[in-house]
Amino acid sequence: MRPPLPLALEAAAVRAAGALSRIAGRGGGTTLPGKLLWKLDPGAIDRLAGRLPEGSVLVSATNGKTTMTAMVAEILRPTIRVAHNSSGANLVSGVASTLLGSADAELGLFEVDEAALPEVARRVHPKALLLGNLFRDQLDRYGELELVAARWRKAVADLPDALLVVNGDDPQVGDLARLHDSSIVFGVDDPRLARPALQHAADSKYCLRCGTPYVYTAAYVGHLGDYRCPNCGHARPPLEIVAREIELHGLTGASFTLHATGRAVRIDLALPGLYNVYNALGAAALALALDISVAEVKAGLERFSAAFGRFERIAIGDRRVLILLIKNPAGANEAVRTLVEGAPPKVAVVALNDAIADGRDVSWIWDVDFEPLLAGLDRLVATGSRAAELALRFAYGGMPRERIDVVPSLEAALDRGLELTPPGGELTLLPTYTAMLALRRIVAGRGHVKDYWEPAA
Amino acid sequence: MKIRVGHLYPDYLNIYADRGNIAVLAARARARGHELDVQDVGMGDRLPGDVDLFYVGGGQDREQALVAHDLVTKADALREAVEGDVALLAVCGGYQLLGRFYRDVSGEDQPGVGILPLQTVAGKRRMIGDVLLECGWAGRTLAGFENHAGQTLLDEGAEPLGHVVAGFGNDGASHEEGCRYRRVYGTYLHGPLLPRNAWFADRLLGEALAHASRSAEAVELAPLEDALEREAHAVSAARARARGGRFS
Numbered sequence: 271m272r273p274p275l276p277l278a279l280e281a282a283a284v285r286a287a288g289a290l291s292r293i294a295g296r297g298g299g300t301t302l303p304g305k306l307l308w309k310l311d312p313g314a315i316d317r318l319a320g321r322l323p324e325g326s327v328l329v330s331a332t333n334g335k336t337t338m339t340a341m342v343a344e345i346l347r348p349t350i351r352v353a354h355n356s357s358g359a360n361l362v363s364g365v366a367s368t369l370l371g372s373a374d375a376e377l378g379l380f381e382v383d384e385a386a387l388p389e390v391a392r393r394v395h396p397k398a399l400l401l402g403n404l405f406r407d408q409l410d411r412y413g414e415l416e417l418v419a420a421r422w423r424k425a426v427a428d429l430p431d432a433l434l435v436v437n438g439d440d441p442q443v444g445d446l447a448r449l450h451d452s453s454i455v456f457g458v459d460d461p462r463l464a465r466p467a468l469q470h471a472a473d474s475k476y477c478l479r480c481g482t483p484y485v486y487t488a489a490y491v492g493h494l495g496d497y498r499c500p501n502c503g504h505a506r507p508p509l510e511i512v513a514r515e516i517e518l519h520g521l522t523g524a525s526f527t528l529h530a531t532g533r534a535v536r537i538d539l540a541l542p543g544l545y546n547v548y549n550a551l552g553a554a555a556l557a558l559a560l561d562i563s564v565a566e567v568k569a570g571l572e573r574f575s576a577a578f579g580r581f582e583r584i585a586i587g588d589r590r591v592l593i594l595l596i597k598n599p600a601g602a603n604e605a606v607r608t609l610v611e612g613a614p615p616k617v618a619v620v621a622l623n624d625a626i627a628d629g630r631d632v633s634w635i636w637d638v639d640f641e642p643l644l645a646g647l648d649r650l651v652a653t654g655s656r657a658a659e660l661a662l663r664f665a666y667g668g669m670p671r672e673r674i675d676v677v678p679s680l681e682a683a684l685d686r687g688l689e690l691t692p693p694g695g696e697l698t699l700l701p702t703y704t705a706m707l708a709l710r711r712i713v714a715g716r717g718h719v720k721d722y723w724e725p726a727a
Numbered sequence: 728m729k730i731r732v733g734h735l736y737p738d739y740l741n742i743y744a745d746r747g748n749i750a751v752l753a754a755r756a757r758a759r760g761h762e763l764d765v766q767d768v769g770m771g772d773r774l775p776g777d778v779d780l781f782y783v784g785g786g787q788d789r790e791q792a793l794v795a796h797d798l799v800t801k802a803d804a805l806r807e808a809v810e811g812d813v814a815l816l817a818v819c820g821g822y823q824l825l826g827r828f829y830r831d832v833s834g835e836d837q838p839g840v841g842i843l844p845l846q847t848v849a850g851k852r853r854m855i856g857d858v859l860l861e862c863g864w865a866g867r868t869l870a871g872f873e874n875h876a877g878q879t880l881l882d883e884g885a886e887p888l889g890h891v892v893a894g895f896g897n898d899g900a901s902h903e904e905g906c907r908y909r910r911v912y913g914t915y916l917h918g919p920l921l922p923r924n925a926w927f928a929d930r931l932l933g934e935a936l937a938h939a940s941r942s943a944e945a946v947e948l949a950p951l952e953d954a955l956e957r958e959a960h961a962v963s964a965a966r967a968r969a970r971g972g973r974f975s
Contacts (some may be wrong), residue, residue, distance in 0.1 A: 376927065383750070403778075406742065408856050409742070409743075409874055410856075410872070410874055412851070414787040414788060414789075415787065416740075416787060416789055418893045448768070475738070476789070476790070476793070481789075481793050483738075518777075624966070630856070630857070630966075631743075631855075631874060631917075631918075632872075632918070633743045633744040633747070633872060633917050633918050633919055634744060635744070636744030636746060636747030636919055636922075637741075637744045653964075656959075656962060658955050658958035658959040658962055659918075659922070659923065659959045659963070660964065661954065661955050661959075662922045662923070662955050662959050663922070664745070664748070665955060666750045666751055666754050666922060667750070671955070676955065676958070
């Protein structure tokens, strides 16, 4: 066996590769150094993580992992230096790159892809794990939901000493706490915001134990809510960190009262939507578990604006664009719900790409409840590599075909959308992952936004 | 005319946007002055007798196992309807359930209704990717996406839905995909299938109308504009040719 290179030498070499990649104009180079390191010496990641004096924490979920992790980073910022994969590079290689780039960090804070969780957990030995939700997502890449849930159960079982922070409102995720010694359960308790019925895209509708449909006292987001099996009694576990008295303020923000171990504090988020209340709640639960005070949690959450591409506003000349990433039915439904209940747009550009990171199988767009959005639109621009398929989704959803522009080029679609937006107005962009990156790049190329690999000011 | 549709287990079998197929059938019927009357058929429900077109979608393994035993109780009624020339589209899991059995990875058999002459055995790898089929019987192509571990074997002499131009198909080896019998069509193709394969949606509607009017011949429907449908089909077909499927 080849003796391992000295860690510092490896680290320097692969950091140089990342810099070269940026100079060569090949984008952020956010995972290249990590990929190289992984090839050279996979064990180096374990050793780099082992150097962090405060250890590591991991965050995963189908939806909200980037936002939750960024919220935790903001809460921790005044207290501790973190290594945080803020660009969304959330596979082993992205974690490795972040470790390489943060030599003076005290704590590792990593967003982790759902499927990569076991591998990352094995390597960095986290002291805490925040798990948010599991929805059907990119079945061509992740496989069925049950498969991801089984991987999570295994990952959790392999970390008997880690603190587990879970969303009790998700039957699969909440159940992990039952099997684990040290765990904290968070959830929403505000039936006023419950949906009248489970959405079409709800996934974990049947009892984990006996297969009987759950009865919901309140369903909040997809299948997240207060459930109980009428047959065997499997039910939402008792909540320890709870959001109550939730108020949604259109597209500008949301407020809730955070109840934690006998204390209650009002939190005003600059992010809209019930799904962001879930994100803030998860971030708060993890931060509190790391012994951060309630006051610091409140301050951090209230400072937080948006993770890139997730409800991000960018000015372009005398107009603005509002970017909401859509990537699966549950997440897209919340984006639509937030827009429609906030300020329904008249013009929207929806972008569907089918690269591996978007999911090559585009059937999920038919599971999204786009109809409430379509009802308010005067004009819709369908774009991306599967623009025609997307346009069909809207046409069969009731949008008159003459009001749909099919413009596969993202740049041309952006221009068309801006042209349809009055001066001073805001254009809503709903892109899938790679389309979001490309659209941000186009906007950045026009000098309106920083590239995402540059740290925010 | 009213076209009566029986949608089997929509709460359980809906993983690949099956409601997209129903939406397409409804809109295309409406565009020709017909009305689609969709009735959901769930666990424990009696199979309605007055249906012109049945639809069965796909589900995750867990949901599929839950419905398999219920569908068996409806097998005789469904077979009778099929022999009476009802139209039926079954996608993915629904397709497997129409065969004799589905043998899962543990070797256990899930019962099927035995309407299509085939059986399915779960393989170790999933067949995932874009697919393009040549349907010689119709002189048309079908484009879609497949994602299945089951390897489906047709009996000698059984008619496939199409021949695989790109992708895996029934088993990744026979170059055949799907199965058809009378007015029954089983396939692994989702995407969903009908938005980007409008001719096939019209074929099903034409056969459902024939059933409704007790005609032996499928009813010809007036063509629609379908520019978007053709474009979506072309992009999907090009994907299949360029990147086919992969094992996972």
